[in-house]
Amino acid sequence: xxxxxLIILVLFIIAFGGFVVxxxxxxxxxxxxxxxxxxxxxxxxxxxxxxxAFVFIMxxxxxxxGYAFTDYYLxxxxxxxxxxxxxxxxxxxxxxTKGTLYNAIKNTITFVVGVVPLQIGLALLLALFVNRAGxxxxxxxxxxxxxxxxSLSVTAFLWEQILAPGPNGLLNSILGIFNxxxxxxxxxxxxxxxxxxxxxxWQGCGYQxxxxxxxxxxxRKDLYEAAxxxxxxxxxxxxxxxxxxxxxxxxxxxxxxxxxACRILTQPMLMTGYMDHTVTLSYYMxxxxxxxxxxGYSSAVxxxxxxxxxxxxxIQRRIFREKK
Amino acid sequence: xxxxxxxxxxxxxxxxxAFGFTACGDNPGGGDTPGGTPPAVDAEGNTIxxxxxxxxKSSTEGQAYQKRLNAFNAAYKDRNIxxxxxxxxxxxxxxxxxxELLNNQLEGTLADIITFDAPNTAAYAKSGLLYDIxxxxxxxxxxxxxxxxxxxxxxxxxxIQESSAGFFYNKKIFRNAGIDVSAFTAENPWNFAQFxxxxxxxxxxxxxxxxxxxxxxxxxxxxxxxxxFIYAAGGEFTSTDGYTxxxxxxxxxxxxxxxxxxxxxxxxxxxxxIGPTDFFTEKVGMYLSSGWTIPDLDNKYRDNFAxxxxxxxxxxxxxxxxxxxxxSWSYAITNNHHTDKTAIVELLNWMTSAESSKAITxxxxxxxxxxxxxxxxxxxxxxxTLLKQLEVSGRERPVTVAYPTFSLTFNQVIAGLGTNEVxxxxxSATNTLQAEMDRLKKLN
Numbered sequence: 001x002x003x004x005x006l007i008i009l010v011l012f013i014i015a016f017g018g019f020v021v022x023x024x025x026x027x028x029x030x031x032x033x034x035x036x037x038x039x040x041x042x043x044x045x046x047x048x049x050x051x052x053a054f055v056f057i058m059x060x061x062x063x064x065x066g067y068a069f070t071d072y073y074l075x076x077x078x079x080x081x082x083x084x085x086x087x088x089x090x091x092x093x094x095x096x097t098k099g100t101l102y103n104a105i106k107n108t109i110t111f112v113v114g115v116v117p118l119q120i121g122l123a124l125l126l127a128l129f130v131n132r133a134g135x136x137x138x139x140x141x142x143x144x145x146x147x148x149x150x151s152l153s154v155t156a157f158l159w160e161q162i163l164a165p166g167p168n169g170l171l172n173s174i175l176g177i178f179n180x181x182x183x184x185x186x187x188x189x190x191x192x193x194x195x196x197x198x199x200x201x202w203q204g205c206g207y208q209x210x211x212x213x214x215x216x217x218x219x220r221k222d223l224y225e226a227a228x229x230x231x232x233x234x235x236x237x238x239x240x241x242x243x244x245x246x247x248x249x250x251x252x253x254x255x256x257x258x259x260x261a262c263r264i265l266t267q268p269m270l271m272t273g274y275m276d277h278t279v280t281l282s283y284y285m286x287x288x289x290x291x292x293x294x295x296g297y298s299s300a301v302x303x304x305x306x307x308x309x310x311x312x313x314x315i316q317r318r319i320f321r322e323k324k
Numbered sequence: 325x326x327x328x329x330x331x332x333x334x335x336x337x338x339x340x341x342a343f344g345f346t347a348c349g350d351n352p353g354g355g356d357t358p359g360g361t362p363p364a365v366d367a368e369g370n371t372i373x374x375x376x377x378x379x380x381k382s383s384t385e386g387q388a389y390q391k392r393l394n395a396f397n398a399a400y401k402d403r404n405i406x407x408x409x410x411x412x413x414x415x416x417x418x419x420x421x422x423x424e425l426l427n428n429q430l431e432g433t434l435a436d437i438i439t440f441d442a443p444n445t446a447a448y449a450k451s452g453l454l455y456d457i458x459x460x461x462x463x464x465x466x467x468x469x470x471x472x473x474x475x476x477x478x479x480x481x482x483x484i485q486e487s488s489a490g491f492f493y494n495k496k497i498f499r500n501a502g503i504d505v506s507a508f509t510a511e512n513p514w515n516f517a518q519f520x521x522x523x524x525x526x527x528x529x530x531x532x533x534x535x536x537x538x539x540x541x542x543x544x545x546x547x548x549x550x551x552x553f554i555y556a557a558g559g560e561f562t563s564t565d566g567y568t569x570x571x572x573x574x575x576x577x578x579x580x581x582x583x584x585x586x587x588x589x590x591x592x593x594x595x596x597x598i599g600p601t602d603f604f605t606e607k608v609g610m611y612l613s614s615g616w617t618i619p620d621l622d623n624k625y626r627d628n629f630a631x632x633x634x635x636x637x638x639x640x641x642x643x644x645x646x647x648x649x650x651x652s653w654s655y656a657i658t659n660n661h662h663t664d665k666t667a668i669v670e671l672l673n674w675m676t677s678a679e680s681s682k683a684i685t686x687x688x689x690x691x692x693x694x695x696x697x698x699x700x701x702x703x704x705x706x707x708x709t710l711l712k713q714l715e716v717s718g719r720e721r722p723v724t725v726a727y728p729t730f731s732l733t734f735n736q737v738i739a740g741l742g743t744n745e746v747x748x749x750x751x752s753a754t755n756t757l758q759a760e761m762d763r764l765k766k767l768n
Contacts, residue, residue: 074426077430164599168597
């Protein structure tokens with residue numbers, strides 16, 4: 001593997017060198033103002049970053065792409081065979097049995113559909129609130145942002161305690177005051193995923209709130225004044241000024257939250273374990289690769305997932321494309 | 325030109341990767357040619373035998389291993405054999421240690437001897453990671469162990485120590501509730517009906533009867549502690565070759581075993597809501613756990629358990645047969661071992677000797693792996709109960725290459741018992757496990 005990686009790296013450096021030579025050689029023809037020494041220095045300074053990006057980003061992606069077409073089993077790293085599209089065939093066969101994979105896809109869709117609007121909606125509300133609040137807005141900002149800086153493992157553990165089953169669980173004991181019987185929130189298939197959605201939205205919305213706030217700060221105040229002079233109420237000001245001003249920020253947040261939501265892994269792993277009602281596609285992929293040791297199959301799932309997320313993101317970008 | 329460069333690079337990358345993925349057999353760590361490399365020799369002319377442990381060197385267990393290695397090096401100085409310990413703490417659970425093992429195998433640097441968790445025997449043996457030592461360990465020596473790491477007729481490991489579990493119980497609660505369990509011993513265990521009766525009386529007394537650890541379904545805890553109930557009911561999980569689950573995992577006897585656990589949940593004798601310290605704070609009458617709870621009760625919870633008069637240990641209940649939990653970590657010679665097999669076997673024999681077995685178990689509080697270790701446990705003591713139970717009814721978890729999938733499905737069944745029918749849970753688990761077994765069977 002080391003030998004292969006080194007060969008690929010050397011090939012990449014040769015190709016990069018070829019590109020640099022070509023670029024420098026054709027610069028005169030393209031009538032670009034340049035100084036040979038300066039350009040060469042720039043490329044040489046770029047080289048360490050390019051190599052690092054290649055080794056730590058491109059190489060793992062390339063390997064994963066390659067493994068998707070092999071029968072790589074973790075315990076047999078020295079006996080890998082190319083199986084072409086067998087892993088993809090296995091994927092769709094397993095999907096047809098409506099087993100764990102089917103549940104993983106269903107749960108991932110449920111999570112995405114639940115968490116994306118909730119998290120973005122909460123972030124926008126908090127941003128609007130903090131933006132208006134005068135004294136104490138900094139305190140609110142810190143409070144709302146605090147969950148973002150806490151480790152996801154810690155927040156998952158805290159919420160596990162809040163949602164603990166039996167009458168002594170924090171949420172159950174509060175509900176008990178209103179004679180609501182205790183529930184096993186994380187083992188009940190009806191409540192487990194909604195709980196994970198709420199936790200995730202709560203944990204993540206502070207970060208998007210900050211991005212919305214920066215978007216809000218770019219909206220000119222005189223637009224609101226003009227709207228007020230025209231007799232616009234709060235809703236019309238929001239819809240015609242704020243929302244229009246936040247459109248590009250919203251698209252960015254939508255795409256990043258969507259991609260993050262599709263990759264959900266930590267919360268179900270820490271809070272419920274590998275259960276049919278909470279397993280997600282990332283968790284399924286992780287489990288297949290590490291616990292059950294099918295690296296080839298797991299890579300195929302990763303490739304399909306990348307294609308799916310990439311496809312949806314592309315559609316999102318097309319839908320929300322700015323009109324020129 | 326740019327397009328041409330990109331195209332050439334892409335083609336070259338694909339060719340190199342295709343070659344790279346399928347040509348890893350050239351790696352010096354190749355597991356199919358055991359004992360291929362000459363042994364490392366230090367400056368003093370000693371043959372080095374490397375042994376890899378799953379614990380940190382500074383831990384109590386790690387120190388015990390190091391002491392035994394030091395003693396070996398002193399004893400074998402004249403024979404120019406030197407043991408070298410490699411300590412890799414389980415940073416991310418057993419799977420973290422496994423990743424370390426596999427990385428070493430891939431790099432060709434895997435130690436001559438490794439420690440590994442017993443349920444991995446089949447998978448490691450089939451994948452060629454472990455060396456068959458049946459020809460190196462005489463039958464008379466093998467008989468001295470309570471259990472052996474066997475797979476497909478071969479011997480792939482010798483246990484470091486043994487483990488067993490049982491029901492820790494609060495003697496004060498039992499006395500106050502008028503429950504006498506003195507007749508239930510490892511040699512004469514209670515049965516399912518008597519177990520339920522005790523639970524019923526504890527519940528009537530106002531206590532939560534038993535913490536069965538049915539909440540511990542995120543790791544190996546629940547499978548390790550609860551699988552004996554299924555064997556006790558006459559059930560099985562897989563065929564003896566480890567490749568068939570259908571007809572075993574969902575058999576009527578297996579259903580009966582899981583149904584017993586479900587009945588305990590339904591009757592309110594146990595639940596998923598029991599806190600991790602509820603037994604130690606006297607809210608729960610009984611607590612299913614392994615031998616590692618003994619030091620906790622002796623030292624950490626003195627306020628509620630001042631002495632051993634306040635707590636005891638009961639064996640697993642039996643139904644059709646008696647069965648109890650076993651299995652711990654073992655030693656194995658890897659297929660990456662060097663050519664001086666004699667030196668390696670000497671170290672393996674040393675580390676699995678009665679003296680080493682006692683030294684390690686004194687440090688860990690577990691049960692010795694060998695029958696010839698003098699234990700001096702007082703009759704009726706918790707340690708005695710665990711040891712006797714191991715002798716009388718100890719039975720290992722299913723030996724199958726698909727063990728990780730078995731463990732996952734077992735956890736799913738236990739987690740689902742509160743709300744689902746046993747048969748439907750087991751049918752789903754059987755389908756998942758059988759599919760994995762079929763897939764592994766196809767692997768050459």
